Amino acid sequence: MSINLRTVYAFAREMYPKNSKELIQYGTAGFRGKAEYLDSVMFRMGVLATLRSRYREGAVIGVMITASHNPEPDNGVKLIDPKGEMLESSWEKIATDLVNVSDQELEQHVGQIIKDNQIDVTSSSYVYVGMDNRYHSPRLLKAVADGVIALKGNVREFGIVTTPMMHFFVVAANTKEAYGKPTEESYYEKLISAFQKLRNGRVENGNYRNSLIYDGANGVGARKMLQFIKRMNNSLCVTVINQGIGYGKINEDCGADHVKVKQRAPVSMPAVEPFTRCVSVDGDADRVVYFYTDDEEQFHLLDGDRIATLVAGYLMDLIKRCEIDLRIGLVQTAYANGASTDYIVNELKVPVSCVPTGVKHLHHKALEYDVGIYFEANGHGTIVFSDSAKSLIAEAAKTNENAKTLLLIIDLINETVGDAISDMLLVETILNHKGWDVKDWSAAYSDLPNQQLKISVQDRNVIKTTDAERVCVEPQGLQEEINKVVANYKRGRSFVRPSGTEDVVRVYAEATTKEDVQQLAYEVGRLVQRLAGGVGPELVN
Ligand code: G16
Missing domain, CATH: 3.30.310.50 (Alpha-D-phosphohexomutase, C-terminal domain)
Structure with missing residues (x-):
C-alpha cells in the first residue's frame, strides 16, 4: 500500500479548510467548541487516529464525536486508546500541534509525525467512529472518516451511540472479543444479562421499589435507555423524560450537569411522589447523578461522591465475604464533598487519593489498586479490577456464592470508562440487594453545602x-x-x-x-x- 501525503493536504484544502486562526487547545476530554469551527479539527483527528492505530500495531482506536455536557451548538471529539483509556497524554501534544498548523503546512507536518514516531505507513490501521445526536454530528463524523480514508486506514462507523458504548466497542475489538463483541447488541446483552442474574427475579426488596424516573438530557442516553427498556422485561421499570423528541435541546435545563451544578430537578420534571428515585445522565451518557424531593418539597442530590461511597461500602463487604484479600482504593478530585472524603477515610477506612479533574487522571490512578473505584462529584466514574483480582475472584467463585455475585458485578460494570447506564444499573443492584430507598442511601453522611x-x-x-x-x-x-x-x-x-x-x-x-x-x-x-x-x-x- 502506498500513501501519498499530498492527499491529506488536498482533502484539507478542498473540503476541510482551517477556518480559525485562534489557538485550539486540547482540553479535559479532547477538543471542544462551537461546531462550525470543528470540521478541520475532526478531519485531522481522523488522520491522527489512523496514525495512532498504526503506531499501536494495528490496534483499534476510537473517535467519539460529542460535546457531552456542553450546550447544543457545541461539539467536540474524544479519542479512545486501545485499552479504552483516553488518548495517552504524550499524544495530546501531537494532537494539539496537528490541529493548529495551517493547511499549507499540513502535508509536511504529518510527514514529521510519521518520522518522529517511526510509524510504518504501509501497515494496517483501524478506526471506530461514533457520534451523539447533535444535529451537526453526522457532518463532523464524515470529516473524521475522510481523515482515515486520506491515509488509507479502515474506518467503521457506529452511528449514534453513547461515549461509553464506543469505549466498550474499542476494548471488545482489541481483546479479540474477550470483553464482548464490538456491537450494540452485545453491549446490551452483557449488561442486561448480568443485571437480571443479580436481581434473580427479586425486583423489589425491603424499602427498594422497582420504579425510576430517568432524565435523558435530550441526548443519546435517552435513546439508548429506551433500547434497554425494550430488552429488560420490566426487571427495571424506568420512565424516560427528556427523550430528545420535539423541541427539547441537549442538556438545556436538564441532564446531569444541570442537576448537579444548579442543585435542582430538570425543568420538565413531572409531578411524582416524594422520595421517588430519579436519575439524570449527561449528553453522551458518561455521567450520572441521582436526586429526589422529600415530603417538604426539598431537593436532595445523590451525586458521584454518593455513588462512590455506596459502591465502596458494598464491594468491601462483598469482598470480605468472598474471603479474599484485595487492595481497594478510591479516587476523587477537588470537587469531592469534604463530608464524603471524611466518610471514606473514617468510616469505610479506604485509602483515598485526589487527582486533577478529568477521567484520564482518575482512571490512571485507579489502576494502581486491585479494585480501584473512581468517581468525580459530577457523576463521571467507574470501577476497575486488576487482572490478578479477577483471577482470585474467579478461583473463589468455584466454591463461594459471594464470589459468583462479584463476578456478575464485574460484568455489569463498564470498566473501560464512566458509563451512566451501567453505573445506574449497578446502583440499582446495590440498593435492591440492601433493600434501601433513597432515604436509607442518604443517611450514610450529610453533605456540606x-x-x-x-x-x-x-x-x-x-x-x-x-x-x-x-x-x-x-x-x-x-x-x-x-x-x-x-x-x-x-x-x-x-x-x-x-x-x-x-x-x-x-x-x-x-x-x-x-x-x-x-x-x-x-x-x-x-x-x-x-x-x-x-x-x-x-x-x-
Ligand atoms: C469532561 C471530563 C470530566 C470533567 C468534565 C468537566 O466531562 O470527561 O472528567 O469533569 O469534562 O471538565 P472541566 O471542568 O475541565 O470543564 P464531559 O462529560 O463533559 O465529557
Whole structure:
C-alpha cells in the first residue's frame, strides 16, 4: 500500500479548510467548541487516529464525536486508546500541534509525525467512529472518516451511540472479543444479562421499589435507555423524560450537569411522589447523578461522591465475604464533598487519593489498586479490577456464592470508562440487594453545602493551579486572597480552576451553611473577576 501525503493536504484544502486562526487547545476530554469551527479539527483527528492505530500495531482506536455536557451548538471529539483509556497524554501534544498548523503546512507536518514516531505507513490501521445526536454530528463524523480514508486506514462507523458504548466497542475489538463483541447488541446483552442474574427475579426488596424516573438530557442516553427498556422485561421499570423528541435541546435545563451544578430537578420534571428515585445522565451518557424531593418539597442530590461511597461500602463487604484479600482504593478530585472524603477515610477506612479533574487522571490512578473505584462529584466514574483480582475472584467463585455475585458485578460494570447506564444499573443492584430507598442511601453522611460558579474572563489560561487543582499559583496573589476569605468560614473550602471544556473559570466552595457557602462562592468569584481579568457583568450576590 502506498500513501501519498499530498492527499491529506488536498482533502484539507478542498473540503476541510482551517477556518480559525485562534489557538485550539486540547482540553479535559479532547477538543471542544462551537461546531462550525470543528470540521478541520475532526478531519485531522481522523488522520491522527489512523496514525495512532498504526503506531499501536494495528490496534483499534476510537473517535467519539460529542460535546457531552456542553450546550447544543457545541461539539467536540474524544479519542479512545486501545485499552479504552483516553488518548495517552504524550499524544495530546501531537494532537494539539496537528490541529493548529495551517493547511499549507499540513502535508509536511504529518510527514514529521510519521518520522518522529517511526510509524510504518504501509501497515494496517483501524478506526471506530461514533457520534451523539447533535444535529451537526453526522457532518463532523464524515470529516473524521475522510481523515482515515486520506491515509488509507479502515474506518467503521457506529452511528449514534453513547461515549461509553464506543469505549466498550474499542476494548471488545482489541481483546479479540474477550470483553464482548464490538456491537450494540452485545453491549446490551452483557449488561442486561448480568443485571437480571443479580436481581434473580427479586425486583423489589425491603424499602427498594422497582420504579425510576430517568432524565435523558435530550441526548443519546435517552435513546439508548429506551433500547434497554425494550430488552429488560420490566426487571427495571424506568420512565424516560427528556427523550430528545420535539423541541427539547441537549442538556438545556436538564441532564446531569444541570442537576448537579444548579442543585435542582430538570425543568420538565413531572409531578411524582416524594422520595421517588430519579436519575439524570449527561449528553453522551458518561455521567450520572441521582436526586429526589422529600415530603417538604426539598431537593436532595445523590451525586458521584454518593455513588462512590455506596459502591465502596458494598464491594468491601462483598469482598470480605468472598474471603479474599484485595487492595481497594478510591479516587476523587477537588470537587469531592469534604463530608464524603471524611466518610471514606473514617468510616469505610479506604485509602483515598485526589487527582486533577478529568477521567484520564482518575482512571490512571485507579489502576494502581486491585479494585480501584473512581468517581468525580459530577457523576463521571467507574470501577476497575486488576487482572490478578479477577483471577482470585474467579478461583473463589468455584466454591463461594459471594464470589459468583462479584463476578456478575464485574460484568455489569463498564470498566473501560464512566458509563451512566451501567453505573445506574449497578446502583440499582446495590440498593435492591440492601433493600434501601433513597432515604436509607442518604443517611450514610450529610453533605456540606456547596456551590459552583462559572466566571468569564478574558483568557482562562492565566489561571494556573497545582496540588490536584486545589491551589492556584497564578495570577500571583489570588490564592493568598482566597485563603483570607476562606478563613472566615467554618469548614470553608474553595478553589478556582480553568475549565477544560468551556470558556470559563470554575469556582467551587463549601462551608457548613447554605448562607455561608453562597457568600463564600460570591467572594471568591469576585476575586477571580478582579484578579484574573473578568469580563461581562459584575457578579451579584
Ligand atoms: C469532561 C471530563 C470530566 C470533567 C468534565 C468537566 O466531562 O470527561 O472528567 O469533569 O469534562 O471538565 P472541566 O471542568 O475541565 O470543564 P464531559 O462529560 O463533559 O465529557
